[in-house]
Amino acid sequence: MNDFDAQAIAAQLKAQSAARRKPRTYNQRRSVLDEYKYELLQLDREGCSGTQLQTWLAEKKQLRVERSTINRWLHRNRVQDNSDG
Incomplete structure (x- = not known):
């Protein structure tokens, strides 16, 4: 009568x-930057x-990006750039 199988349902949901x-x-994953x-x-x-890079992108490339996004992108790419050489 009791057809509820918690283990089977949990496995299905997972x-x-x-x-x-x-x-x-x-x-x-690719960034516009x-x-x-x-x-x-x-x-x-x-x-x-x-902030200066944000201004440059807006004026020269007509691209609106948050400063925090630029800073995160720089941090990620600085690390990659430095590990290459």
């Missing part, structure tokens, strides 16, 4: 959650702040 958490593809990697890293080396 499998559904795992299926939803598919790894992102390269294009989903990657297109300007060379310029951004050069300007960063010259001492430009995240």
Whole structure:
């Protein structure tokens, strides 16, 4: 009479959650800032702040990006750039 199987239901729910958490593809992980990697890293080396880079992107590239996004991107790419050489 009691057809409720908590273990089976929990296993099914966990499998559904795992299926939803598919790894992102390269294009989903790619940042819009990657297109300007060379310029951004050069300007960063010259001492430009995240706010200055935000202004440059808005004026020259017509791209609106939050300063915090630029700073996170720089941090990630500075580390990669330094580990290459």
